[in-house]
Amino acid sequence: MAATACGRQAWRQLMRNSCRGPAATPSKLLRQQQPYRLAFQRQTSSTTRTTPSSLLRQQPLAQRSYSSGSQGGQQTPPPRSSNSQIKFWPFVVLIALGSGGYMLLINRRKTMPPTTQTTPAFSPSEVTVLFVLGGPGAGKGTQCARLVRDYQFTHLSAGDLLREEQDRPGSQYGQLIKDCIKNGEIVPMEVTIALLENAMRDTITRTGNKKFLIDGFPRKMDQALKFEEVVCPAKLVLFYDCPEAEMEKRLLERGKTSGRADDNAESIRKRFRTFVETSMPVVHHYEAENRVVKVISTPPPDQVYADTQVQLKKALGDKF
Numbered sequence: 001m002a003a004t005a006c007g008r009q010a011w012r013q014l015m016r017n018s019c020r021g022p023a024a025t026p027s028k029l030l031r032q033q034q035p036y037r038l039a040f041q042r043q044t045s046s047t048t049r050t051t052p053s054s055l056l057r058q059q060p061l062a063q064r065s066y067s068s069g070s071q072g073g074q075q076t077p078p079p080r081s082s083n084s085q086i087k088f089w090p091f092v093v094l095i096a097l098g099s100g101g102y103m104l105l106i107n108r109r110k111t112m113p114p115t116t117q118t119t120p121a122f123s124p125s126e127v128t129v130l131f132v133l134g135g136p137g138a139g140k141g142t143q144c145a146r147l148v149r150d151y152q153f154t155h156l157s158a159g160d161l162l163r164e165e166q167d168r169p170g171s172q173y174g175q176l177i178k179d180c181i182k183n184g185e186i187v188p189m190e191v192t193i194a195l196l197e198n199a200m201r202d203t204i205t206r207t208g209n210k211k212f213l214i215d216g217f218p219r220k221m222d223q224a225l226k227f228e229e230v231v232c233p234a235k236l237v238l239f240y241d242c243p244e245a246e247m248e249k250r251l252l253e254r255g256k257t258s259g260r261a262d263d264n265a266e267s268i269r270k271r272f273r274t275f276v277e278t279s280m281p282v283v284h285h286y287e288a289e290n291r292v293v294k295v296i297s298t299p300p301p302d303q304v305y306a307d308t309q310v311q312l313k314k315a316l317g318d319k320f
């Protein structure tokens with residue numbers, strides 16, 4: 001009680017001092033508190049007698065009582081009170097309950113049907129998707145225009161959709177797309193896949209046309225797998241093969257008037273590198289699955305188109 005009263009007194013004094021203004025500096029306040037702190041210590045030590053120093057003094061005795069016989073250990077350990085004993089049964093009960101629950105879960109899983117795979121948004125039996133791939137300037141867009149004219153496809157160029165999104169006022173991806181295109185890098189697939197899926201849905205709703213040429217996509221394995229999983233499996237890949245020197249010549253020529261931010265020597269170099277390192281593995285993946293129709297696109301456009309028709313008819317029949 002005395003200690004508590006002392007503490008209260010100290011607190012009141014501290015508050016009085018702190019209200020006195022500039023004279024009550026922190027060091028002064030500390031000095032003023034000192035007698036109260038000492039008084040408080042004296043009170044406690046006289047009642048409990050367990051100051052740090054007294055505890056230290058007791059320590060050697062306590063150690064001896066648990067030491068081995070060689071250190072004069074005739075003394076037996078003090079009897080442990082029932083309160084200090086560790087109780088094991090709660091742990092045993094917990095472990096038993098946990099294991100039981102786990103076994104129940106496993107058994108329930110066994111009787112559950114296997115997890116269903118994601119269903120693509122469009123069924124390949126109703127919607128036809130042809131991926132059109134090839135290096136930058138290989139002639140994908142040029143050939144797609146002819147296929148649209150003759151076979152009623154809807155042409156969706158991933159690059160065009162990205163450029164549109166980049167220019168759309170308020171687009172949160174505008175800057176990201178701009179940077180990627182300038183550097184010949186690939187825009188994160190979530191953006192491109194969403195644009196493609198929306199465009200497909202929109203086309204089907206507006207026109208009822210369900211035949212799509214998806215140009216310049218997928219450019220990366222993860223895009224390929226994701227698109228086929230969530231949007232629509234592709235019927236095949238139309239791959240235009242063209243040497244880099246020819247593609248570079250075409251792009252530099254087009255760059256004189258196209259206004260495209262990536263039709264310049266530096267961007268073209270980066271686009272080529274991305275194509276070889278990241279997009280060619282996609283072509284190889286589909287080749288391994290026997291789903292690629294390859295057309296050499298070095299000759300003039302009409303000749304390339306004639307060959308495209310021959311190849312597509314071979315793969316898909318006359319009415320593709």
Ligand code: UP5
Pocket residue numbers: 134135136137138139140141142143157158159160162180181182183184185186187188192215216217218219250251254262271297298299300301304
């Ligand atoms: N030309 C065409 N065919 C010819 C022929 N047989 N003989 C002589 N000349 C021919 O043709 C290019 C030029 O060559 C034209 O002037 C044409 O007249 C002439 P084009 O048909 O436009 O070729 P294309 O293969 O379509 O070239 P493009 O430049 O469009 O190819 P890219 O794949 O580089 O461009 P895209 O627009 O698809 O992508 C641009 C960027 O968008 C990418 O680099 C990337 O940053 C980004 N992107 C993504 O991030 N993700 C995507 O999924 C798609 C794009």
Ligand code: MG
Pocket residue numbers: 140141157159215216
């Ligand atoms: Mg193109």
